[in-house]
């Protein structure tokens with residue numbers, strides 16, 4: 407059974423259709439990129455999956471359950487199974503790196519435990535292990551606002567990983583980073599899928615990055631799914647379709 | 660060319676505005692028959708009177724312990740009114756901030772309370788409360804409390820707004836509950852700013868407490884009023900001096916604290 411199955415998903419703001427009849431499935435262990443021009447609905451699609459945005463109609467079957475039908479308690483439980491990485495990292499800047507990483511465990515705690523910040527030794531060890539793995543363990547006790555963008559994004563990834571998620575959603579994880587940090591981050595995301603078997607869905611602006619990292623690419627244009635296939639199938643014809651113009655234009659822009 | 664033109668028209672706008680302001684000032688002076696020239700002339704006389712009468716003598720220092728007692732009482736009341744108000748405002752701020760609001764009703768209610776409490780000056784509150792509670796320290800306390808709730812709720816809302824939705828969304832996405840997000844992401848980020856507002860309000864309230872005290876017959880304001888009405892101007896001068904010193908000390912201390920927390 408597929409890990410994630412999206413059926414006839416619709417979302418509109420006021421009278422503007424942002425997502426129209428989106429259908430696709432994602433298998434466990436896939437690395438899927440979502441591309442499309444600005445305003446195509448990439449962020450909205452990702453946010454519908456963990457219900458940061460409420461879809462209008464359709465089904466999102468994740469882990470065997472229809473996310474859109476879940477009550478508050480079960481939604482919380484499924485959210486814990488879905489990590490999220492943001493373009494602007496979305497950390498708490500004044501808190502330390504280790505505190506921000508441990509935030510990823512709240513989904514498994516009672517409100518009170520979370521508010522009091524009760525974490526087991528195991529959880530702390532795991533946090534340090536992840537920081538070590540992403541090469542920022544020496545910054546563990548620094549405030550996040552003292553780190554570079556690339557380092558903050560790695561904290562964001564640690565926060566997602568400590569959730570022990572089955573799926574990680576990344577909304578333009580490298581859009582605010584320089585080329586070198588971008589490569590570092592993309593390599594980490596790729597290794598997460600390959601080594602830990604965690605499925606990744608990544609919104610990207612750069613077609614070449616999508617092509618070199620993903621198994622499969624989804625192309626959105628004005629809320630319509632216009633491409634869904636293995637990355638080598640995405641040729642200049644389809645790129646034109648996704649971005650709504652000639653590839654030649656695309657290069658000169 | 661175009662830039663030159665806009666600059667020129669901007670200049671004319673300024674001149675036009677200046678003329679309007681001058682007109683209004685003139686009209687206002689005419690209407691209340693405020694004699695500018697006469698008031699200027701009275702400044703030296705007033706200054707002379709102050710130097711002659713507000714001279715603290717050794718004798719006046721005998722009043723010192725009494726004054727200090729009242730002063731401390733006033734400071735404590737201001738601090739108490741501020742901290743209790745801060746506690747209430749904390750929840751109102753969370754309910755009203757666009758980042759953390761949960762439903763429109765609560766948000767509207769908290770904004771309503773804040774704006775009513777804030778837009779009526781503390782002195783007016785004191786007079787209103789005087790009618791129902793009479794002349795006692797509770798009235799003074801409540802006047803400060805109500806005004807502070809209004810101000811701090813507004814300030815807290817803005818501090819929380821400033822934190823923004825980013826970390827709120829990130830934690831919600833991990834499966835955290837509303838209160839976990841508030842207390843572990845939003846408040847830690849907003850807290851220094853909020854504490855800074857509380858310190859500011861303590862300063863302000865110690866200043867207002869004097870005035871409120873004159874009206875409600877409590878604290879240092881009452882002492883001031885008493886000496887003033889018994890024509891003991893030297894004691895009035897001492898009270899004033901001590902109030903100024905207190906305010907300066909409080910301000911310096913809170914600046915220190917601010918530097919550490921921000």
Ligand SMILES: Nc1ncnc2c1ncn2[C@@H]1O[C@H](COP(=O)(O)OP(=O)(O)OP(=O)(O)O)[C@@H](O)[C@H]1O
Pocket residue numbers: 419424442443444445446447448449450451
């Ligand atoms: N909260 C909202 N209210 C109204 N309209 C919205 C809202 N959020 C998004 N939209 C609209 O939905 C459309 C899709 O937005 P979305 O952020 O999903 O696009 P995107 O593909 O992620 O774009 P980008 O590449 O610029 O991030 C846009 O036209 C946007 O204006």
Ligand SMILES: [Mg+2]
Pocket residue numbers: 448449450577578
């Ligand atoms: Mg987006």
